Amino acid sequence: MENKPISKAVVKRLPRYYRYLGELMQEGVERISSNELSERMQVTASQIRQDLNNFGGFGQQGYGYNVSYLHGEIGKILGLDRQHNLIVIGAGNLGQAIANYANFERSGFFVKGMFDINPRLIGMTIRGIEVYSIEDLEEYIQKNQIEIAALTLPKLKAEAMAERLVQYGIKAIWNFAHTDLSVSKKVVVENVHLSESLMRLSYRMDHPVKKKN
Amino acid sequence: MENKPISKAVVKRLPRYYRYLGELMQEGVERISSNELSERMQVTASQIRQDLNNFGGFGQQGYGYNVSYLHGEIGKILGLDRQHNLIVIGAGNLGQAIANYANFERSGFFVKGMFDINPRLIGMTIRGIEVYSIEDLEEYIQKNQIEIAALTLPKLKAEAMAERLVQYGIKAIWNFAHTDLSVSKKVVVENVHLSESLMRLSYRMDHPVKKKN
Numbered sequence A, B: 001m002e003n004k005p006i007s008k009a010v011v012k013r014l015p016r017y018y019r020y021l022g023e024l025m026q027e028g029v030e031r032i033s034s035n036e037l038s039e040r041m042q043v044t045a046s047q048i049r050q051d052l053n054n055f056g057g058f059g060q061q062g063y064g065y066n067v068s069y070l071h072g073e074i075g076k077i078l079g080l081d082r083q084h085n086l087i088v089i090g091a092g093n094l095g096q097a098i099a100n101y102a103n104f105e106r107s108g109f110f111v112k113g114m115f116d117i118n119p120r121l122i123g124m125t126i127r128g129i130e131v132y133s134i135e136d137l138e139e140y141i142q143k144n145q146i147e148i149a150a151l152t153l154p155k156l157k158a159e160a161m162a163e164r165l166v167q168y169g170i171k172a173i174w175n176f177a178h179t180d181l182s183v184s185k186k187v188v189v190e191n192v193h194l195s196e197s198l199m200r201l202s203y204r205m206d207h208p209v210k211k212k213n
Helices: A008-026 A034-041 A045-053 A067-077 A093-100 A134-143 A155-167 A194-206 B008-026 B034-041 B045-053 B067-077 B093-100 B134-143 B155-167 B194-206
Strands: A084-089 A109-116 A129-133 A148-151 A172-175 A188-191 B084-089 B109-116 B129-133 B148-151 B172-175 B188-191
Touching: A008 A034, A008 A045, A008 A067, A008 B194, A034 A045, A084 A093, A084 A134, A093 A109, A093 B093, A109 A134, A129 A134, A134 A155, A148 A155, A155 A172, A172 B194, A188 B194, A194 B008, A194 B172, A194 B188, B008 B034, B008 B045, B008 B067, B034 B045, B084 B093, B084 B134, B093 B109, B109 B134, B129 B134, B134 B155, B148 B155, B155 B172
Parallel strands: A084 A109, A084 A148, A109 A129, A148 A172, A172 A188, B084 B109, B084 B148, B109 B129, B148 B172, B172 B188
Antiparallel strands: none
16 A cells, blocks of 8 residues: 555545445445445545545456455554554543443444542443542553543543643543643644534534535 | 625634633633634634634724624524524433533523433433433424434434434434434434544544644
C-alpha cells in the first residue's frame, strides 16, 4: 500500500465504509461493485471510487472490490488491527453505557477499568469491568498500558482531570464533557458533544433539505 | 435578519459559537472582537468574521460583536428559542444518561419520558422522568407533542422502532444505534455513532497532525 496522506474528509468517512464492508462480509459477499455499494450506502458511486482509490490495488473496472481485503486495509488505516486499552473516567450512566458496549471490542477497543470518586460506585463491576478509586489512576494507567481515557465528567471537572491524564501518560482523550480541553497538542482529543448534535438536529428540523436521490 | 441560506459547514460550527458566547455572557462580557474570540476558540479571526457575517448587523470594525445579541440570533437559527419535547427509547445506561443530563433543558430540549420493554425498568424514574411501557408509545407521542425521539436500542431493533416512531408522528430521530436508518426523508435523522468517533480517535493517534497555531 502506498503511504500518501489521506484527506481529512476521507478519513471521516472511513469508519462508515468499514462498517458497511463488515456487514457485507457477515452476509458472505466477497466482491462488490462501486454501484452496488453506492446504492447501499446512499453515496454516489463516483464518491466511492474516489475515496477508495486512496487505497489502490482493488482489482480492475467491472470486477468490483474485494470486500474482505478492503475491510482489512481500512481497518489497518484506522489502527483497528491492534488492541487499544481504554479506561473510563466517571462511572455514572454514561460511563457505564460505554463500559457496557461490548461491540467496541470487535474493533480492538477494550475497556479495562472505570474510575470514580464516589465510594458507592467503587468496587462495582459492569460486564466484569471494575470501578476503581480515582486515587489509583496513575498507577493503573502505567501498569496496564492504557492509551485512551473516555472522559465523562461534568464540564467543570473535566479540564483538571484531562491535565492529570496527560501527566500520567494518556495518549488520547475521548471527551464527553461539554467543553474544549486545552491539553498538549501531542494528545489527541476527540470530542463527543451531545448538546451540539442535538442543536444540529433542531436546526435541520427547521431547515429541511431537498435530497437529490 | 436576512434569510439567505447558511452553508452546511457554518451550521456545523454554530453550536460551538453558541456555547462560547453563552460562556462569555455568564462571565459578564458584553462585547468581544473577532480577535479575542479567535484566541478563545482557537479558530482564525477571519474564519470567525466570515462565519458571523452570515447574520449581519453586528456593529462596525473595531467595535466588536454584541455577545448577547449574537448568542440570541444563533440560538434562533438553531431553533433553541422554543421548547422541543423529547422521548428516549431504551431505558438502559445510555438512555438514562440522556435523561439525566439536565443541561439539555437550558437549550430548550426537555426529556418528557423514557420507553422500554423491560418490566423491571418500567415505572422507574430518573430525575423525575418516568420509564413507560413501549405499548403506550403511540398514545404518548400524540398526547404530549413529542417531536424528537432519542433511539438507544441495539442495531438490530433500531430500524423497526424507527419505522414505528415515524408512523406515530415523530419529526426527528436522534440515533445512537450503530446503523443508518432508512426512514422517510421527511424525518430528520441525526446520528451519534460512538464506534466511529472512537475509530477516528484511533486514526488520529497514529497520524499526528502538525497544528499551525
